[in-house]
Amino acid sequence: MKKVDILKKLRSSGLRPTKQRVEIAKFLFERDKTFHFTVESLENHLTKKSTCKFALATIYNTVHAFKKAGHLSEVDVRGKKTYFDTNITNHHHFYDSETSELIDIDESEVVIQKIPKAPNGKKIKNVEVFINLKN
Amino acid sequence: MKKVDILKKLRSSGLRPTKQRVEIAKFLFERDKTFHFTVESLENHLTKKSTCKFALATIYNTVHAFKKAGHLSEVDVRGKKTYFDTNITNHHHFYDSETSELIDIDESEVVIQKIPKAPNGKKIKNVEVFINLKN
DNA sequence: TTCTAGTTTATAATAATTCTAAAGTAAAAA
DNA sequence: TTTTTACTTTAGAATTATTATAAACTAGAA
Numbered sequence: 001m002k003k004v005d006i007l008k009k010l011r012s013s014g015l016r017p018t019k020q021r022v023e024i025a026k027f028l029f030e031r032d033k034t035f036h037f038t039v040e041s042l043e044n045h046l047t048k049k050s051t052c053k054f055a056l057a058t059i060y061n062t063v064h065a066f067k068k069a070g071h072l073s074e075v076d077v078r079g080k081k082t083y084f085d086t087n088i089t090n091h092h093h094f095y096d097s098e099t100s101e102l103i104d105i106d107e108s109e110v111v112i113q114k115i116p117k118a119p120n121g122k123k124i125k126n127v128e129v130f131i132n133l134k135n
Numbered sequence: 136m137k138k139v140d141i142l143k144k145l146r147s148s149g150l151r152p153t154k155q156r157v158e159i160a161k162f163l164f165e166r167d168k169t170f171h172f173t174v175e176s177l178e179n180h181l182t183k184k185s186t187c188k189f190a191l192a193t194i195y196n197t198v199h200a201f202k203k204a205g206h207l208s209e210v211d212v213r214g215k216k217t218y219f220d221t222n223i224t225n226h227h228h229f230y231d232s233e234t235s236e237l238i239d240i241d242e243s244e245v246v247i248q249k250i251p252k253a254p255n256g257k258k259i260k261n262v263e264v265f266i267n268l269k270n
Numbered sequence: 271t272t273c274t275a276g277t278t279t280a281t282a283a284t285a286a287t288t289c290t291a292a293a294g295t296a297a298a299a300a
Numbered sequence: 301t302t303t304t305t306a307c308t309t310t311a312g313a314a315t316t317a318t319t320a321t322a323a324a325c326t327a328g329a330a
Contacts, residue, residue, distance in 0.1 A: 016296060018308065039287085055310045060287070076213045076265060080286060080317085094254065105251055114246035118268055119229065119238060125269040130211060133253055134260040151327060153277065174317085190279045195318070215286085215317060 004029045013069035015062065023050050024062050028072070034087035036075065036102040039063060042084075075102060076128060092129040105131070139164045148204035150197065158185050159197050163207070169222035171210065171237040174198060177219075210237060211263060227264040240266070 006025045010017050027046060028035065037045075039059050046054050063084060066072040075083040077095060083102060092105040110129050118124045141160045145152050162181060163170065172180075174194050181189050198219060201207040210218040212230060218237060227240040245264050253259045 016307065018295075020309075053310085056286095057288080057311085058309060061308090074213060076211055078209060078211045078213075078217065082213065082286085094251075094257075096257065103254060109249070109251040110247065111249035112245065112264070113248040114244070115264075115266070116229075116240055116244040118266070122229075122231065122268040122270060125267040128265040128267065129247070129250075130263040130265065131250070131253070132260040132263065133257040135257060151276065153327075155278075188279085191317095192280085192319080193278060196277090217317085 006030075009066070009069075009071055013065040013071060015065050019052050020054055020058050021062050023052065024054075024059065025066075028066070028086055031086070034085060034104050036083055036085050036104075038081040038083055040081065076130070077102065090126055092131070094131045094133055096133040098133075098135065105129070141165075144201070144204075144206055148200040148206060150200050154187050155189055155193050156197050158187065159189075159194065160201075163201070163221055166221070169220060169239050171218055171220050171239075173216040173218055175216065211265070212237065225261060227266070229266045229268055231268040233268075233270065240264070 004025075006022055006029065007017055009025050009029060010021055015021050023046065024042075027042075027049065039056070042063070043054060043056065043059055046059070063072065067074060067084065070088060073085045073088045075085050075093060077083050077093075077100075079100070085102070085104070087104055090107050092107065092110050094103040094105060095101075096103075112127065112129075115124075115127065139160075141157055141164065142152055144160050144164060145156055150156050158181065159177075162177075162184065174191070177198070178189060178191065178194055181194070198207065202209060202219065205223060208220045208223045210220050210228060212218050212228075214235070220237070220239070222239050225242050227242065227245050229238040229240060230236075231238075247262065247264075250259075250262065
C-alpha cells in the first residue's frame with residue numbers, strides 16, 4: 001500500500017483533521033490504483049468500512065475541498081452524477097456507457113498529431129480524449 | 136436560410152406535427168450554423184420568438200425524440216444541465232468553462248496518431264476530443 | 271362529424287446537490 | 301488544563317434539472 005501523508009493532504013486543502021475527514025482521505029489516497037467514484041459510491045464504501053457516521057454533506061464538502069486543492073479531479077462524463085478521479089495527472093478515459101464504468105488511459109497512450117488553434121483571445125488549457133465503448 | 140423538411144424531421148422522430156413541435160423543429164433546424172443549447176436556453180428563445188406557449192415537458196419530450204431519431208446529439212460536458220447539439224456528424228469541441236460555451240471542431244481538424252486498444256470484449260464506438268480553454 | 275390515439279399542460283415526484291442552523295469538536299489562548 | 305473561539309458535523313430543508321402523472325385538448329382516421 002502506498003504511503004501517503006494524510007495530514008498533509010488535509011492541511012493543504014484547508015481542512016482540520018477530523019475523524020471523518022481522515023477516514024475519507026485514507027480511503028481515497030491510500031491505494032495503488034486510481035479510483036473513480038461518485039459521492040454516492042464513496043458513501044457506500046465508507047459506511048461499509050468504517051465505524052463512524054458520515055453525513056452526505058460532509059462527504060460533499062470534503063471531496064470538493066480536495067478537488068479545489070488539486071488532490072482530486074473531476075471527470076467530464078455526461079449524466080446526473082458527478083464523477084471524481086484520484087488520478088490528477090493529465091490523462092484520458094475509456095467510458096462504457098452500459099456499465100457507467102470509467103477506465104484511465106495514460107497520457108502516453110494517446111498521440112495527437114493535429115489540433116486546431118484556440119479561438120480568438122483564448123488559450124488551450126488541456127486536451128481530453130474520451131473513447132466511448134460498446135460491446 | 137437552409138431549407139429543411141420540418142414535417143419529415145417530425146415524422147421520422149415519431150412525432151405528429153403539432154404547433155409546438157413545428158416551432159421547435161423550425162427553430163432548431165432552419166439555420167446554417169450548428170446550435171448548442173440546453174432545454175432552458177431553448178425555452179428562452181422559443182418564448183421570445185413565438186406566440187404560442189411551451190410547457191417545459193413538451194420541450195423535453197420533443198428534444199429527446201429528436202435525439203432518439205438522430206436529429207440532435209448530446210454533448211459530453213460535465214455540469215448539471217444537459218447540452219444538445221444540432222451538429223450530428225462526428226466532431227469535437229472546444230469548451231470554455233468560464234462562459235460555458237461550446238464550439239464545434241470539425242472532425243478533419245483533429246488527427247489522432249495513436250490510440251489504445253479497447254479493453255477485453257469491448258469495441259470502440261467513437262472518440263471525442265475535448266479541448267478545454269482558458270483566457 | 272365522430273372517435274381514438276396521441277399531445278399539451280400544470281403540477282407533483284424524483285434525484286443530485288447545496289444550504290442552514292443547531293449541536294459538537296479541534297486547537298489556540300489564558 | 302481549562303476556556304474560548306472558530307471550524308465541523310449533522311439532519312433536514314431548499315434548490316435545480318429532469319421525469320412522471322393525469323386531466324383537458326387536438327390531429328387525423330373512420
